[in-house]
Amino acid sequence: MLKVLAISGSLKSSSTNTTILRSLAISAPSNLQISIYEGIGNLPHFNPELDGDLPLDSVRAWRDCLQLSDGIIFCCFFRRIHAQANCGN
Numbered sequence: 001m002l003k004v005l006a007i008s009g010s011l012k013s014s015s016t017n018t019t020i021l022r023s024l025a026i027s028a029p030s031n032l033q034i035s036i037y038e039g040i041g042n043l044p045h046f047n048p049e050l051d052g053d054l055p056l057d058s059v060r061a062w063r064d065c066l067q068l069s070d071g072i073i074f075c076c077f078f079r080r081i082h083a084q085a086n087c088g089n
Helices: 016-027 057-067
Strands: 002-008 032-036 071-075
Parallel strands (some): 002 032
């Protein structure tokens, strides 16, 4: 069985991203286990100076989930913004 870690791009409880991931997990074929990572809001901002031999529990849990996964799905909002340069001729 393939194990996939699903990560929502939003912490909002009624997030569309999370709803999509939940739907994927429910409808996944029997040979695919999709687990939604619920601890993303507990992770600190990345700072390599703080990454020593004893990481925070939240960081250790995050790393454990990543290592046990065969794949990762990120579900996040994407908005394309078209910028137009004004040359002022």
